[in-house]
Amino acid sequence: xxxxxxxxxxxxxxxxSGRTRDANMHYLAGQLTEAGIALKEARVxxxxxxxxxxxxxxxxxxxxxxxxxxxIGPTHDDITADCIAKAFDxxxxxxxxxxxxxxxxxxxxxxxxxxxRQRMARIPEGATLIDxxxxxxxxxxxxxxxxxxxxPSVFRAMVASVLPGLTGGAPLQSVTQKLLKGEGDVAAxxxxxxxxxxxxxxxxxPFQQDGIYGTNIVLRGTDSKMLTDAKRKLKEIFxxxxxx
Amino acid sequence: xxxxxxxxxxxxxxxxSGRTRDANMHYLAGQLTEAGIALKEARVxxxxxxxxxxxxxxxxxxxxxxxxxxxIGPTHDDITADCIAKAFDxxxxxxxxxxxxxxxxxxxxxxxxxxxRQRMARIPEGATLIDxxxxxxxxxxxxxxxxxxxxPSVFRAMVASVLPGLTGGAPLQSVTQKLLKGEGDVAAxxxxxxxxxxxxxxxxxPFQQDGIYGTNIVLRGTDSKMLTDAKRKLKEIFxxxxxx
Numbered sequence: 001x002x003x004x005x006x007x008x009x010x011x012x013x014x015x016x017s018g019r020t021r022d023a024n025m026h027y028l029a030g031q032l033t034e035a036g037i038a039l040k041e042a043r044v045x046x047x048x049x050x051x052x053x054x055x056x057x058x059x060x061x062x063x064x065x066x067x068x069x070x071x072i073g074p075t076h077d078d079i080t081a082d083c084i085a086k087a088f089d090x091x092x093x094x095x096x097x098x099x100x101x102x103x104x105x106x107x108x109x110x111x112x113x114x115x116x117r118q119r120m121a122r123i124p125e126g127a128t129l130i131d132x133x134x135x136x137x138x139x140x141x142x143x144x145x146x147x148x149x150x151x152p153s154v155f156r157a158m159v160a161s162v163l164p165g166l167t168g169g170a171p172l173q174s175v176t177q178k179l180l181k182g183e184g185d186v187a188a189x190x191x192x193x194x195x196x197x198x199x200x201x202x203x204x205x206p207f208q209q210d211g212i213y214g215t216n217i218v219l220r221g222t223d224s225k226m227l228t229d230a231k232r233k234l235k236e237i238f239x240x241x242x243x244x
Numbered sequence: 245x246x247x248x249x250x251x252x253x254x255x256x257x258x259x260x261s262g263r264t265r266d267a268n269m270h271y272l273a274g275q276l277t278e279a280g281i282a283l284k285e286a287r288v289x290x291x292x293x294x295x296x297x298x299x300x301x302x303x304x305x306x307x308x309x310x311x312x313x314x315x316i317g318p319t320h321d322d323i324t325a326d327c328i329a330k331a332f333d334x335x336x337x338x339x340x341x342x343x344x345x346x347x348x349x350x351x352x353x354x355x356x357x358x359x360x361r362q363r364m365a366r367i368p369e370g371a372t373l374i375d376x377x378x379x380x381x382x383x384x385x386x387x388x389x390x391x392x393x394x395x396p397s398v399f400r401a402m403v404a405s406v407l408p409g410l411t412g413g414a415p416l417q418s419v420t421q422k423l424l425k426g427e428g429d430v431a432a433x434x435x436x437x438x439x440x441x442x443x444x445x446x447x448x449x450p451f452q453q454d455g456i457y458g459t460n461i462v463l464r465g466t467d468s469k470m471l472t473d474a475k476r477k478l479k480e481i482f483x484x485x486x487x488x
Contacts, residue, residue, distance in 0.1 A: 013445055013464075016282075017464065018272075018283075019462065029262030032262075039262075074428040074431040075431040075434055106428075111429070117431075184318040185355070187320065203263075
Protein backbone atom coordinates (compact mmCIF):
# COMPACT_ATOMS: atom_id res chain seq x y z
CA UNK A 1 0.00 0.00 0.00
CA UNK A 2 1.57 3.24 -1.05
CA UNK A 3 1.67 6.15 1.35
CA UNK A 4 -0.50 9.26 0.96
CA UNK A 5 1.47 12.50 0.63
CA UNK A 6 1.24 15.67 2.69
CA UNK A 7 2.59 19.19 3.06
CA UNK A 8 2.65 21.66 5.93
CA UNK A 9 2.34 25.43 5.56
CA UNK A 10 3.55 27.52 8.51
CA UNK A 11 2.15 31.05 8.49
CA UNK A 12 3.74 33.90 10.44
CA UNK A 13 6.15 36.84 10.25
CA UNK A 14 7.57 35.93 13.65
CA UNK A 15 9.10 32.71 12.27
CA UNK A 16 10.70 34.45 9.27
CA SER A 17 12.10 37.31 11.37
CA GLY A 18 13.82 34.80 13.64
CA ARG A 19 11.90 35.97 16.71
CA THR A 20 10.20 32.59 17.20
CA ARG A 21 11.59 29.17 16.35
CA ASP A 22 8.89 27.03 14.79
CA ALA A 23 8.23 23.74 16.58
CA ASN A 24 5.16 22.53 14.69
CA MET A 25 6.84 21.33 11.51
CA HIS A 26 9.12 18.92 13.34
CA TYR A 27 6.26 17.71 15.55
CA LEU A 28 3.94 17.06 12.61
CA ALA A 29 6.74 15.34 10.65
CA GLY A 30 7.11 12.75 13.41
CA GLN A 31 3.36 12.25 13.79
CA LEU A 32 2.80 11.79 10.05
CA THR A 33 5.67 9.30 9.77
CA GLU A 34 4.06 7.22 12.52
CA ALA A 35 0.69 7.44 10.77
CA GLY A 36 2.09 6.24 7.44
CA ILE A 37 1.69 9.59 5.67
CA ALA A 38 4.71 10.93 3.78
CA LEU A 39 5.49 14.60 4.47
CA LYS A 40 6.85 15.77 1.12
CA GLU A 41 7.21 19.52 1.53
CA ALA A 42 7.11 22.25 4.14
CA ARG A 43 6.82 25.98 3.58
CA VAL A 44 6.90 29.05 5.78
CA UNK A 45 5.28 32.25 4.48
CA UNK A 46 4.58 35.63 6.05
CA UNK A 47 1.19 37.07 7.09
CA UNK A 48 0.54 38.17 3.52
CA UNK A 49 -2.65 37.36 1.62
CA UNK A 50 -1.10 36.66 -1.78
CA UNK A 51 1.66 34.51 -0.29
CA UNK A 52 -0.80 32.44 1.77
CA UNK A 53 -3.42 32.00 -0.96
CA UNK A 54 -0.81 30.97 -3.56
CA UNK A 55 0.83 28.46 -1.22
CA UNK A 56 -2.53 26.94 -0.20
CA UNK A 57 -3.61 26.52 -3.82
CA UNK A 58 -0.32 24.93 -4.86
CA UNK A 59 0.16 22.61 -1.90
CA UNK A 60 -3.47 21.46 -1.56
CA UNK A 61 -3.59 20.48 -5.21
CA UNK A 62 -0.15 18.84 -5.26
CA UNK A 63 -0.48 16.61 -2.16
CA UNK A 64 -3.16 14.41 -0.60
CA UNK A 65 -3.26 16.43 2.62
CA UNK A 66 -2.30 19.98 3.57
CA UNK A 67 -1.86 21.08 7.18
CA UNK A 68 -1.52 24.76 8.11
CA UNK A 69 -0.23 26.29 11.33
CA UNK A 70 -0.82 29.86 12.51
CA UNK A 71 -2.84 32.97 11.76
CA ILE A 72 -6.22 32.00 13.24
CA GLY A 73 -6.23 34.30 16.30
CA PRO A 74 -8.20 37.51 16.91
CA THR A 75 -5.79 40.20 15.66
CA HIS A 76 -5.53 42.14 12.40
CA ASP A 77 -2.64 39.97 11.13
CA ASP A 78 -4.61 36.73 11.61
CA ILE A 79 -5.84 36.32 8.05
CA THR A 80 -5.51 32.58 7.48
CA ALA A 81 -9.25 31.72 7.53
CA ASP A 82 -10.05 34.39 4.95
CA CYS A 83 -7.12 33.28 2.79
CA ILE A 84 -8.28 29.64 2.88
CA ALA A 85 -11.78 30.72 1.82
CA LYS A 86 -10.26 32.69 -1.05
CA ALA A 87 -7.96 29.83 -2.12
CA PHE A 88 -10.94 27.43 -2.34
CA ASP A 89 -13.31 30.06 -3.72
CA UNK A 90 -15.72 29.86 -0.76
CA UNK A 91 -17.61 32.51 1.16
CA UNK A 92 -16.69 33.10 4.80
CA UNK A 93 -18.66 34.45 7.75
CA UNK A 94 -19.13 34.09 11.49
CA UNK A 95 -20.68 30.65 11.98
CA UNK A 96 -23.24 30.01 14.73
CA UNK A 97 -21.73 26.85 16.23
CA UNK A 98 -18.24 28.34 16.43
CA UNK A 99 -19.62 31.61 17.83
CA UNK A 100 -21.61 29.74 20.50
CA UNK A 101 -18.54 27.79 21.63
CA UNK A 102 -16.55 30.99 22.00
CA UNK A 103 -19.39 32.99 23.60
CA UNK A 104 -19.83 30.33 26.30
CA UNK A 105 -16.08 30.23 26.94
CA UNK A 106 -15.66 33.98 27.33
CA UNK A 107 -18.76 34.25 29.50
CA UNK A 108 -17.29 31.63 31.83
CA UNK A 109 -13.94 33.45 31.82
CA UNK A 110 -15.67 36.77 32.54
CA UNK A 111 -14.25 38.38 29.41
CA UNK A 112 -15.99 40.44 26.79
CA UNK A 113 -16.84 38.51 23.60
CA UNK A 114 -15.96 41.48 21.45
CA UNK A 115 -15.68 41.94 17.70
CA UNK A 116 -12.03 40.86 17.58
CA ARG A 117 -12.81 37.60 19.38
CA GLN A 118 -15.83 37.02 17.15
CA ARG A 119 -13.41 37.00 14.20
CA MET A 120 -12.24 33.63 15.48
CA ALA A 121 -15.68 32.24 14.61
CA ARG A 122 -15.23 33.14 10.94
CA ILE A 123 -15.31 29.78 9.14
CA PRO A 124 -15.36 29.21 5.37
CA GLU A 125 -18.54 27.75 3.86
CA GLY A 126 -18.59 23.96 3.96
CA ALA A 127 -15.77 23.48 6.49
CA THR A 128 -15.94 21.18 9.52
CA LEU A 129 -14.60 22.39 12.86
CA ILE A 130 -11.49 21.01 14.57
CA ASP A 131 -11.84 20.83 18.34
CA UNK A 132 -9.55 23.02 20.46
CA UNK A 133 -9.51 21.60 24.00
CA UNK A 134 -6.89 24.14 25.10
CA UNK A 135 -8.34 27.56 24.28
CA UNK A 136 -11.64 26.73 22.52
CA UNK A 137 -11.19 28.82 19.29
CA UNK A 138 -11.61 26.06 16.70
CA UNK A 139 -9.55 25.10 13.69
CA UNK A 140 -11.30 23.73 10.63
CA UNK A 141 -10.99 21.29 7.75
CA UNK A 142 -11.93 22.36 4.23
CA UNK A 143 -11.54 19.75 1.49
CA UNK A 144 -8.08 18.21 2.07
CA UNK A 145 -6.77 21.14 4.12
CA UNK A 146 -6.57 21.17 7.91
CA UNK A 147 -6.26 24.66 9.39
CA UNK A 148 -4.75 24.71 12.86
CA UNK A 149 -3.38 27.14 15.43
CA UNK A 150 0.27 28.18 15.66
CA UNK A 151 0.55 27.96 19.46
CA PRO A 152 2.33 24.60 19.88
CA SER A 153 0.10 23.20 22.64
CA VAL A 154 -3.03 23.98 20.60
CA PHE A 155 -1.46 22.73 17.36
CA ARG A 156 -0.67 19.40 19.00
CA ALA A 157 -4.15 19.02 20.41
CA MET A 158 -5.63 19.71 16.97
CA VAL A 159 -3.29 17.21 15.28
CA ALA A 160 -4.49 14.64 17.81
CA SER A 161 -8.10 15.39 16.77
CA VAL A 162 -7.42 15.24 13.05
CA LEU A 163 -4.94 12.41 12.48
CA PRO A 164 -7.08 9.42 13.55
CA GLY A 165 -9.63 10.34 10.86
CA LEU A 166 -7.11 10.35 8.01
CA THR A 167 -6.22 7.41 5.83
CA GLY A 168 -2.57 6.53 6.19
CA GLY A 169 -0.46 3.95 4.46
CA ALA A 170 1.85 1.43 6.05
CA PRO A 171 3.85 3.28 8.71
CA LEU A 172 7.40 4.14 7.70
CA GLN A 173 9.88 2.13 9.75
CA SER A 174 13.55 2.78 10.11
CA VAL A 175 16.64 0.87 11.20
CA THR A 176 19.98 2.45 11.96
CA GLN A 177 23.45 0.97 11.55
CA LYS A 178 26.45 2.76 13.03
CA LEU A 179 29.60 2.50 10.89
CA LEU A 180 33.08 3.40 12.15
CA LYS A 181 34.05 4.92 8.82
CA GLY A 182 33.81 8.45 7.43
CA GLU A 183 30.97 9.35 5.09
CA GLY A 184 33.33 9.54 2.11
CA ASP A 185 34.44 5.95 2.69
CA VAL A 186 30.92 4.53 2.82
CA ALA A 187 29.44 6.46 -0.09
CA ALA A 188 30.25 4.03 -2.92
CA UNK A 189 28.97 0.82 -1.23
CA UNK A 190 25.89 2.72 -0.03
CA UNK A 191 25.13 3.84 -3.55
CA UNK A 192 25.23 0.17 -4.61
CA UNK A 193 22.92 -0.76 -1.70
CA UNK A 194 20.48 1.98 -2.75
CA UNK A 195 20.37 0.47 -6.25
CA UNK A 196 19.76 -3.03 -4.83
CA UNK A 197 16.89 -1.78 -2.65
CA UNK A 198 15.20 0.92 -4.77
CA UNK A 199 12.11 1.15 -2.54
CA UNK A 200 14.13 1.92 0.60
CA UNK A 201 15.27 5.42 1.46
CA UNK A 202 18.90 5.30 2.63
CA UNK A 203 20.35 8.26 4.49
CA UNK A 204 23.84 8.76 5.90
CA UNK A 205 24.60 11.03 8.85
CA PRO A 206 28.27 11.62 9.64
CA PHE A 207 29.44 12.09 13.22
CA GLN A 208 32.69 12.64 15.05
CA GLN A 209 33.07 11.16 18.51
CA ASP A 210 36.22 10.94 20.64
CA GLY A 211 38.29 11.73 17.57
CA ILE A 212 36.76 8.92 15.51
CA TYR A 213 34.89 9.70 12.30
CA GLY A 214 31.81 7.57 11.79
CA THR A 215 28.54 7.52 9.90
CA ASN A 216 25.07 6.48 10.98
CA ILE A 217 23.18 4.81 8.14
CA VAL A 218 19.40 5.06 8.38
CA LEU A 219 17.32 2.73 6.21
CA ARG A 220 13.66 3.71 5.90
CA GLY A 221 10.81 1.77 4.35
CA THR A 222 7.44 0.18 4.96
CA ASP A 223 8.54 -3.48 4.59
CA SER A 224 10.22 -4.68 7.78
CA LYS A 225 11.61 -7.86 6.21
CA MET A 226 13.30 -5.86 3.49
CA LEU A 227 14.76 -3.50 6.11
CA THR A 228 16.20 -6.45 8.03
CA ASP A 229 17.68 -7.89 4.81
CA ALA A 230 19.25 -4.59 3.84
CA LYS A 231 20.73 -4.06 7.29
CA ARG A 232 22.25 -7.57 7.22
CA LYS A 233 23.77 -6.86 3.83
CA LEU A 234 25.15 -3.55 5.13
CA LYS A 235 26.86 -5.37 8.01
CA GLU A 236 28.34 -7.92 5.59
CA ILE A 237 29.75 -5.17 3.39
CA PHE A 238 31.38 -3.25 6.22
CA UNK A 239 32.52 -6.15 8.38
CA UNK A 240 34.42 -4.93 11.45
CA UNK A 241 33.53 -1.30 10.76
CA UNK A 242 29.86 -2.14 11.45
CA UNK A 243 29.31 -1.32 15.10
CA UNK A 244 27.80 -3.88 17.57
CA UNK B 245 16.18 52.27 1.84
CA UNK B 246 14.02 49.28 1.18
CA UNK B 247 15.19 45.85 2.24
CA UNK B 248 16.31 43.18 -0.21
CA UNK B 249 14.29 39.97 -0.02
CA UNK B 250 15.47 36.42 0.53
CA UNK B 251 14.35 32.80 0.75
CA UNK B 252 15.90 29.69 2.23
CA UNK B 253 15.55 26.19 0.80
CA UNK B 254 16.30 23.31 3.17
CA UNK B 255 17.03 20.05 1.36
CA UNK B 256 16.78 16.67 3.06
CA UNK B 257 14.55 13.66 3.70
CA UNK B 258 15.72 13.55 7.33
CA UNK B 259 13.97 16.84 8.11
CA UNK B 260 10.66 15.80 6.51
CA SER B 261 10.67 12.38 8.20
CA GLY B 262 11.04 14.05 11.58
CA ARG B 263 14.35 12.31 12.30
CA THR B 264 16.27 15.59 12.43
CA ARG B 265 15.00 18.96 13.58
CA ASP B 266 16.27 21.68 11.28
CA ALA B 267 18.24 24.44 13.00
CA ASN B 268 19.50 26.38 9.99
CA MET B 269 16.29 28.20 9.05
CA HIS B 270 15.94 29.83 12.46
CA TYR B 271 19.65 30.70 12.56
CA LEU B 272 19.61 32.29 9.09
CA ALA B 273 16.39 34.18 9.89
CA GLY B 274 18.10 35.94 12.80
CA GLN B 275 21.27 36.67 10.81
CA LEU B 276 19.34 38.12 7.87
CA THR B 277 17.21 40.32 10.12
CA GLU B 278 20.40 41.77 11.62
CA ALA B 279 21.83 42.32 8.15
CA GLY B 280 18.75 44.19 6.93
CA ILE B 281 17.63 41.46 4.53
CA ALA B 282 13.97 40.37 4.74
CA LEU B 283 13.46 36.60 4.80
CA LYS B 284 10.17 36.19 2.92
CA GLU B 285 9.81 32.45 2.49
CA ALA B 286 11.29 29.15 3.61
CA ARG B 287 10.81 25.74 2.06
CA VAL B 288 11.85 22.22 2.92
CA UNK B 289 11.96 19.62 0.14
CA UNK B 290 13.19 16.04 -0.03
CA UNK B 291 16.31 14.73 -1.82
CA UNK B 292 14.42 14.62 -5.10
CA UNK B 293 15.73 16.19 -8.29
CA UNK B 294 12.45 17.58 -9.60
CA UNK B 295 11.49 19.03 -6.22
CA UNK B 296 14.88 20.72 -5.75
CA UNK B 297 15.18 22.09 -9.30
CA UNK B 298 11.63 23.49 -9.26
CA UNK B 299 12.09 25.15 -5.87
CA UNK B 300 15.45 26.68 -6.87
CA UNK B 301 14.02 28.10 -10.09
CA UNK B 302 10.99 29.59 -8.34
CA UNK B 303 12.73 31.02 -5.28
CA UNK B 304 15.83 32.37 -7.06
CA UNK B 305 13.69 34.27 -9.54
CA UNK B 306 11.17 35.53 -6.96
CA UNK B 307 13.61 36.91 -4.35
CA UNK B 308 16.86 38.90 -4.35
CA UNK B 309 18.79 36.13 -2.60
CA UNK B 310 18.34 32.38 -2.20
CA UNK B 311 20.20 30.35 0.42
CA UNK B 312 20.18 26.56 0.36
CA UNK B 313 21.10 24.13 3.14
CA UNK B 314 21.99 20.46 2.70
CA UNK B 315 22.74 17.86 0.07
CA ILE B 316 26.37 18.74 -0.76
CA GLY B 317 28.11 15.74 0.87
CA PRO B 318 29.71 12.69 -0.75
CA THR B 319 26.83 10.19 -0.79
CA HIS B 320 24.35 9.13 -3.48
CA ASP B 321 21.56 11.27 -2.04
CA ASP B 322 23.67 14.46 -2.11
CA ILE B 323 22.37 15.86 -5.39
CA THR B 324 22.11 19.57 -4.63
CA ALA B 325 25.08 20.75 -6.75
CA ASP B 326 23.80 18.90 -9.83
CA CYS B 327 20.28 20.25 -9.25
CA ILE B 328 21.58 23.84 -8.98
CA ALA B 329 23.47 23.39 -12.27
CA LYS B 330 20.29 22.10 -13.89
CA ALA B 331 18.13 24.91 -12.48
CA PHE B 332 20.48 27.55 -13.92
CA ASP B 333 21.17 25.58 -17.10
CA UNK B 334 24.92 25.26 -16.43
CA UNK B 335 27.35 22.41 -16.92
CA UNK B 336 28.90 20.82 -13.83
CA UNK B 337 32.16 18.95 -13.29
CA UNK B 338 34.93 18.40 -10.77
CA UNK B 339 36.78 21.72 -10.51
CA UNK B 340 40.54 21.88 -10.00
CA UNK B 341 40.64 24.40 -7.13
CA UNK B 342 37.95 22.58 -5.15
CA UNK B 343 39.58 19.22 -5.83
CA UNK B 344 43.00 20.51 -4.68
CA UNK B 345 41.54 21.82 -1.41
CA UNK B 346 39.96 18.45 -0.70
CA UNK B 347 42.96 16.38 -1.85
CA UNK B 348 45.27 18.30 0.52
CA UNK B 349 42.81 17.89 3.39
CA UNK B 350 42.37 14.13 2.98
CA UNK B 351 46.11 13.61 2.52
CA UNK B 352 46.74 15.39 5.83
CA UNK B 353 44.00 13.33 7.48
CA UNK B 354 45.47 10.12 6.04
CA UNK B 355 42.23 9.25 4.26
CA UNK B 356 41.67 8.10 0.73
CA UNK B 357 40.49 10.86 -1.65
CA UNK B 358 38.17 8.45 -3.40
CA UNK B 359 35.54 8.93 -6.07
CA UNK B 360 32.78 9.66 -3.56
CA ARG B 361 34.82 12.42 -1.91
CA GLN B 362 35.76 13.83 -5.31
CA ARG B 363 32.03 14.36 -5.92
CA MET B 364 32.26 17.18 -3.35
CA ALA B 365 34.47 19.05 -5.84
CA ARG B 366 31.70 19.07 -8.46
CA ILE B 367 30.92 22.78 -8.95
CA PRO B 368 28.61 24.31 -11.57
CA GLU B 369 30.22 26.37 -14.33
CA GLY B 370 30.68 30.01 -13.31
CA ALA B 371 30.18 29.56 -9.55
CA THR B 372 32.46 31.02 -6.88
CA LEU B 373 33.45 28.86 -3.90
CA ILE B 374 32.29 29.46 -0.33
CA ASP B 375 34.98 28.72 2.24
CA UNK B 376 34.37 25.84 4.68
CA UNK B 377 36.72 26.29 7.64
CA UNK B 378 35.18 23.31 9.46
CA UNK B 379 35.44 20.38 7.07
CA UNK B 380 36.93 21.95 3.89
CA UNK B 381 34.36 20.73 1.30
CA UNK B 382 33.25 24.07 -0.15
CA UNK B 383 29.84 25.58 -0.78
CA UNK B 384 29.36 27.84 -3.77
CA UNK B 385 27.52 30.88 -5.03
CA UNK B 386 25.90 30.84 -8.47
CA UNK B 387 24.10 34.02 -9.55
CA UNK B 388 21.96 35.02 -6.53
CA UNK B 389 21.99 31.54 -4.96
CA UNK B 390 24.26 30.54 -2.07
CA UNK B 391 24.63 26.78 -1.70
CA UNK B 392 25.68 25.70 1.78
CA UNK B 393 26.05 22.56 3.90
CA UNK B 394 23.30 21.16 6.12
CA UNK B 395 25.55 20.37 9.11
CA PRO B 396 24.77 23.32 11.41
CA SER B 397 28.36 24.18 12.36
CA VAL B 398 29.38 24.26 8.69
CA PHE B 399 26.23 26.14 7.66
CA ARG B 400 26.99 28.86 10.22
CA ALA B 401 30.59 29.19 9.11
CA MET B 402 29.45 29.53 5.49
CA VAL B 403 26.83 32.14 6.39
CA ALA B 404 29.59 34.09 8.13
CA SER B 405 31.64 33.98 4.89
CA VAL B 406 28.76 34.99 2.64
CA LEU B 407 26.76 37.62 4.52
CA PRO B 408 29.36 40.43 4.72
CA GLY B 409 29.51 40.48 0.91
CA LEU B 410 25.78 40.96 0.42
CA THR B 411 23.98 44.26 0.15
CA GLY B 412 21.51 44.67 2.99
CA GLY B 413 19.03 47.40 3.70
CA ALA B 414 18.49 49.20 6.97
CA PRO B 415 18.49 46.54 9.70
CA LEU B 416 15.06 45.64 10.99
CA GLN B 417 14.65 46.84 14.57
CA SER B 418 12.00 45.80 17.02
CA VAL B 419 10.51 47.09 20.25
CA THR B 420 8.30 45.07 22.54
CA GLN B 421 5.52 46.29 24.82
CA LYS B 422 4.00 43.93 27.36
CA LEU B 423 0.26 44.44 27.88
CA LEU B 424 -1.69 42.95 30.77
CA LYS B 425 -4.70 42.24 28.59
CA GLY B 426 -5.73 39.19 26.55
CA GLU B 427 -5.12 39.18 22.81
CA GLY B 428 -8.83 39.51 22.08
CA ASP B 429 -8.98 42.73 24.12
CA VAL B 430 -6.09 44.37 22.33
CA ALA B 431 -6.99 43.38 18.78
CA ALA B 432 -9.17 46.36 17.84
CA UNK B 433 -6.83 49.14 19.06
CA UNK B 434 -3.88 47.30 17.49
CA UNK B 435 -5.65 47.16 14.17
CA UNK B 436 -6.03 50.96 14.35
CA UNK B 437 -2.33 51.35 15.24
CA UNK B 438 -1.40 49.18 12.24
CA UNK B 439 -3.39 51.53 10.01
CA UNK B 440 -1.69 54.60 11.52
CA UNK B 441 1.78 53.09 10.97
CA UNK B 442 1.45 51.19 7.68
CA UNK B 443 5.23 50.67 7.28
CA UNK B 444 5.61 48.94 10.66
CA UNK B 445 4.94 45.26 11.15
CA UNK B 446 2.91 44.76 14.33
CA UNK B 447 2.70 41.31 15.87
CA UNK B 448 0.89 40.16 18.99
CA UNK B 449 1.97 37.16 21.07
CA PRO B 450 -0.39 36.08 23.83
CA PHE B 451 0.94 34.61 27.05
CA GLN B 452 -0.43 33.31 30.33
CA GLN B 453 1.63 33.83 33.47
CA ASP B 454 0.60 33.23 37.07
CA GLY B 455 -3.01 33.04 35.93
CA ILE B 456 -2.89 36.42 34.18
CA TYR B 457 -3.58 36.67 30.45
CA GLY B 458 -1.35 39.13 28.67
CA THR B 459 -0.04 39.94 25.21
CA ASN B 460 3.41 40.99 24.06
CA ILE B 461 3.19 43.47 21.21
CA VAL B 462 6.22 43.49 18.92
CA LEU B 463 6.64 46.47 16.59
CA ARG B 464 9.16 45.94 13.78
CA GLY B 465 10.53 48.45 11.30
CA THR B 466 13.64 50.13 10.00
CA ASP B 467 12.92 53.65 11.36
CA SER B 468 13.80 53.85 15.06
CA LYS B 469 12.02 57.20 15.58
CA MET B 470 8.80 55.78 14.17
CA LEU B 471 9.13 52.73 16.43
CA THR B 472 9.54 54.98 19.49
CA ASP B 473 6.50 57.04 18.43
CA ALA B 474 4.37 53.95 17.91
CA LYS B 475 5.38 52.46 21.24
CA ARG B 476 4.51 55.73 23.04
CA LYS B 477 1.12 55.74 21.35
CA LEU B 478 0.58 52.11 22.35
CA LYS B 479 1.27 53.00 25.99
CA GLU B 480 -1.16 55.93 25.81
CA ILE B 481 -3.89 53.71 24.40
CA PHE B 482 -3.53 51.00 27.03
CA UNK B 483 -2.73 53.15 30.08
CA UNK B 484 -2.36 51.02 33.19
CA UNK B 485 -2.47 47.77 31.21
CA UNK B 486 0.85 48.74 29.57
CA UNK B 487 3.53 47.11 31.70
CA UNK B 488 6.47 49.12 33.13
